[in-house]
Amino acid sequence: MKRYDQVAQALAQRIEQGQYRVGDRLPSVRALCRELGVSVSTAQEAYRRLEASGLAEARPRSGYYVLPRPTPSVLPKVSRPAQRPLDVSQWDQVLELVARAPEEDRLLMLGRGIPDLAAASLRPLQSQLATLHRHVAAHGLNYDSLPGSLELRRQIVRLADKSGCLLHPDDVLITTGCQEALSLALRTLTEPGDVVAVDSPSFYGTMQILKAHKLKALEIPTDPRTGISLEALELALEQWPIKAIQVTPTCNNPLGYTMPEARKQALVALAQRFDVAIVEDDIYGDLAFDTPRPRTLKSFDDDGRVLLCSAFSKTLVPGLRVGWMAPGRYRDQALHMKYVSTGASATLPQLAVAEFVQHGHYERHLREMVRQYRRHRDIMIDWVLRYFPPGTGVSYPQGGFLLWLELPGAVDCVRLNEQLMGEGLHITPGSLFSASGKFRHCLRLNYAAAMTPAVEAGLRHVGEAVAALLEQEVPA
Amino acid sequence: MKRYDQVAQALAQRIEQGQYRVGDRLPSVRALCRELGVSVSTAQEAYRRLEASGLAEARPRSGYYVLPRPTPSVLPKVSRPAQRPLDVSQWDQVLELVARAPEEDRLLMLGRGIPDLAAASLRPLQSQLATLHRHVAAHGLNYDSLPGSLELRRQIVRLADKSGCLLHPDDVLITTGCQEALSLALRTLTEPGDVVAVDSPSFYGTMQILKAHKLKALEIPTDPRTGISLEALELALEQWPIKAIQVTPTCNNPLGYTMPEARKQALVALAQRFDVAIVEDDIYGDLAFDTPRPRTLKSFDDDGRVLLCSAFSKTLVPGLRVGWMAPGRYRDQALHMKYVSTGASATLPQLAVAEFVQHGHYERHLREMVRQYRRHRDIMIDWVLRYFPPGTGVSYPQGGFLLWLELPGAVDCVRLNEQLMGEGLHITPGSLFSASGKFRHCLRLNYAAAMTPAVEAGLRHVGEAVAALLEQEVPA
Structure with a gap:
């Protein structure tokens, strides 16, 4: 075996053993020469072999990086839920997850929906919060206006533009996290006993809203690459008195897919045809790996039937509880529901997030x-x-x-x-x-x-x- | 007319004209002598006359103070609402009040339920908030546990002791303001169409919860000194299928009365006899002018039927949205309702309030x-x-x-x-x-x-x- 093949094999073994991980930069050619006592040309040739085998890639002026394994992973199967409206159960399991105080927890939580809170790019938020709390005028301690801080609503409108949504600050209500947005949306649209169509699997927070308000979930088959089956949904709309469709079409929780744009458009058209409202959960949407970020269902909504729900809980931090919704034609009812649920949302976190966004930190x-x-x-x-x-x-x-x-x-x-x-x-x-x-x-x-x-x-x-x-x- | 009578008259006139206000300290004897060129004994006699006429009082080692006018004020009449369950209206007027952003408002708001936010004794709260936001570990930005921060629940238990309530931290749920506590309580207890008995007049925030959730309000005659009429309530309980009684028995909003203790006890007994739950709004209770503060209904509750709701919005500041409830035997349902409504409440405001209370600032x-x-x-x-x-x-x-x-x-x-x-x-x-x-x-x-x-x-x-x-x- 040639020397460069031996070197390439040694590197492959280290990758296999996890010494270098996917995305890691491999040692520089110079460092490899020193470490293994080989010539520059040998090290270079070894890297070329590694590249040819699909284990690493060269990035100009930077070096060689470990690639994801070529082994094709098996996708989860398309879900085949029971096609009839069901009462939601499973609260005990959810409670176990959400009743825990993260800071006291000695468990390694491998599955909870919490973003990286140690990121350096979050630091301006913390110092803005501190400054606001030290220097803010009394109004920062007072009730905010019911729809929420105008500064923040303006910034949200600017951000929504990137998902293809043309909103006005009056279209936006600030909420106490996305959970409140989803809860207001569903309570605005339904009465006990009503049927709501959902993607499947579907976020447990929404499922529990259905349970608490005695709504029935009609779980629709969902493809782990393209989302809710429009064909199955259409059949369900023909068969059941569905009051609302609740989906997370972009960076889905838990499946991670983003519905293709054409399917999003078709979903909105379907809702129009059957005159049903859509509750769109977009809380992970800004974390899409593609640029520009994918469009929302709301961006295809020309008659105000999509209630877009989101928050800064996954993109920034969850503990501030800053969420928002664009409830379309249901604004008045949603505003009333917001008032009776929690009154105005906390003032200072809104101002801090607004500043964070405005200054480009977001x-x-x-x-x-x-x-x-x-x-x-x-x-x-x-x-x-x-x-x-x-x-x-x-x-x-x-x-x-x-x-x-x-x-x-x-x-x-x-x-x-x-x-x-x-x-x-x-x-x-x-x-x-x-x-x-x-x-x-x-x-x-x-x-x-x-x-x-x-x-x-x-x-x-x-x-x-x-x-x-x-x-x-x-x-x- | 004697000289001291003239001086007394001059002072009475100044009080009448509002130059000295109720509770103000009047000029010292020495100052009065200087100002009016009278002897010490004349000034002293003038003050004695003023005192005799009920316009001022002497406070040892301090001086003379203007008393409230002896004119007896007329109390509002006992309310006589329609004695049948009604749908709630009036949202437009409430909206006008709560949709305003206080800081942008150029109106002199003479009637909104906002405490004095400029009080010097609030300052430690602001600096604690600033410090927390600057120095807190990542957990301050994370989701809190669903029932809320244990530190704060411990302090609330300590405070509740003063209103005669023996609580355990597990009995307490932190909420997003008192509005959320009231909303969770009523949603836990009722279904659309149910009847809720309320004092009358009654806080508009609660009335609007009834409206939003299609509940009917049965307004009970209420005395501006002693609160809800137990006799009328008993008749109503015999006549209507009442699911819950909602009252603000201590420092009532808007009437300001505190129900006498015996009547509070009788109200709880009545609820027991008819097996009905009570939603007790105690948000102003800690601001009672009497020491020790009056007992809550909850303090007489021996079978967990009182859902006590409160917040730090009136005693500290409303903009932090830190409220709490002690839902008694309804804890599990209330916790579920809390989860689906807003998830955990914001973390840092809870820690700040807990510190503020713990250090004696509260x-x-x-x-x-x-x-x-x-x-x-x-x-x-x-x-x-x-x-x-x-x-x-x-x-x-x-x-x-x-x-x-x-x-x-x-x-x-x-x-x-x-x-x-x-x-x-x-x-x-x-x-x-x-x-x-x-x-x-x-x-x-x-x-x-x-x-x-x-x-x-x-x-x-x-x-x-x-x-x-x-x-x-x-x-x-």
Whole structure:
């Protein structure tokens, strides 16, 4: 074997063993020469071999970087939920997830929807908050106006422009997180007993709104690459008295897909044809890996039937509880519902976010986060392929920081999670994302924060636990 | 006339003309001697005369102070609402009040429920907020646990002890303002179409919750000194399928009364007998002028049927939106409702309030505010007696910073307010406090902040406008 082949093989082995991770820069040619005592031309040739084998890529003036593994991952299957309206259950599992105080938690939370809060590009937000709290006039401590701070609504209008939405500040209501926006939207549109069509799997926060307000969920089959099935939805609209359609079409939680633009447009047209409102959850939309960010359903809405809901909880920080909605033709009812639910939202966080956006920090932060999350996605998929049993389905997120796994067998992830919690780990079981506890063999992971050895070890441990459970399952 | 009688008369005239106001310290004996060129004994005798006439009182080692006018004020009448369940209206008027951004407002708001935000004893809160935002670890930006920060819940338990309530931190849920607590409580207890018994007049925020959730309000006659009529309530409980009783029994908004303890106890017993839940709004309770503060209904509740709702919006600042509830036996449902409504409440404001309370700033602030609000109450009642037509009914608040006026004739306060807004003034029309627009001839005033000449001039102007309207009313 030629010397450069030996060097290339050594590098490939290190990548395989995880010494260099997806997205990492490999040692420079000069460093490699020093380390292995080879000539510059040998090192260069070794890198060319590595590149040819698809393990690394050269980036001009920067060096060689580890590529995601060429092994094609298996996507989760298209969901096939029960095609009839159901009462939502699963509150106990959700409660377990949300009742915890993160700072007191000694568990490694592998699945909760929390962004990276340690990002350097967030720092201006913290100092703005401190300054505002020290220097703000009394009005910062007073009730804000009910629709929310005009400064912030102006900035939201400017941002919405990037998703193809032409809004006016009067179209926007500030809410206490996206959860309040979704809750106001659904309570504005429905009465107890009404049927709401949802994508499937679907965000558990919305599912629990349906439960609390005695609404029925009609789960529609959903493709992990293109989203809710328009064909199935059309059939459902013909068959059931659906009051609203609730979807997360961009950087979906939990599946990570973004519906193609043509399908988004068709979805709005379908809602028009059947005269149904759409509640669009866009909370991860600004974290899309593509530039410019994908359009919202709202951007295709010409008669005000889309209630767009979003927040700065995933793009900035969740603890400020700054969300917003553009409720279209339902503005008056939504404003009333907002008043009775929490009154005006807190004043100072709105002013801080408005400043952060206005001074360009938001877009800078998004660029950093999108780069980081895209890299982390590749690393985590790589780890899943390494550490989970073959046949495990893995989503391929187009944005955001959530990964969805479908295990190759009847592993009960609620029980798996109970076992893991005894060992200091926590995953989000898939059954939370269904009205009736489907997706028990699925789970959600989070790759937002630093991909530390602890996270890798935790994930490996989960993979091994899954493998052990699958083995038990095989009849002797 | 004796010289000391002349001096006493001169002082009485100055008080009458408003040169010295209720609660003001009059000039010292020495100063009076200098000013009027009289002897010490003459000045002393003049003050004794003034005291005898009930215009001033001597306070040991301090001097003479102006007393409230002995003129007995007329109390508002016991309310006689329609004794059948009603749909709530009046949203437009409420919206006008709450949609305004206080800082942009050029109106002199004489009636909104906002505490004095300029109080010096609030300053530690602002610096704590600033410090927290600068130095807090990432968890301050993260989702809090769903029930809220344990630090704050511990402090709330300590405070609740003073109102006779023995609570455990697990009994307390942090909410986004008292409005959310009330909304969660009512949504936990009812379904659309249900009947809720309320005091009358009743806080418009609660009335609008009933409206938004299609509940019916059964307004119960209410005495401006002792609160909701237990006799009328008992009849109503026999006659109607009442799901919940909603009252503000301590420092009532808008009437200012505190129900006597025995009546509070009887109210809880009545609820037990008819197996109905009580939603108790205690948001002004800590601002009672009596020490120790009055007991809550919750303190008499031995089977968990009272859902106690409160907040730091009136005692500290409203813009932080820190509220709480002790939902008794309904905790699980209330926690679920909390999750679907807004998720966890904002983290840092909770930590700041917890620190403020823990370090004793809260109780110090309360002492200051109670002293200030009691003094302001007397001044404002004095102004009303001066500037409003004879026969105007005036409440006599036992705490808080709100005054209720009943005008002596069919003045429409909604129209009065429209007129006043054109002149830079704003009052809160009484009709907001009724399901069906009763109390149109009543209005609410706020005496929290500095009683400036501008406030006095504004109030005088309102009084004159009322007099003019009453004159028009008289047939020619």
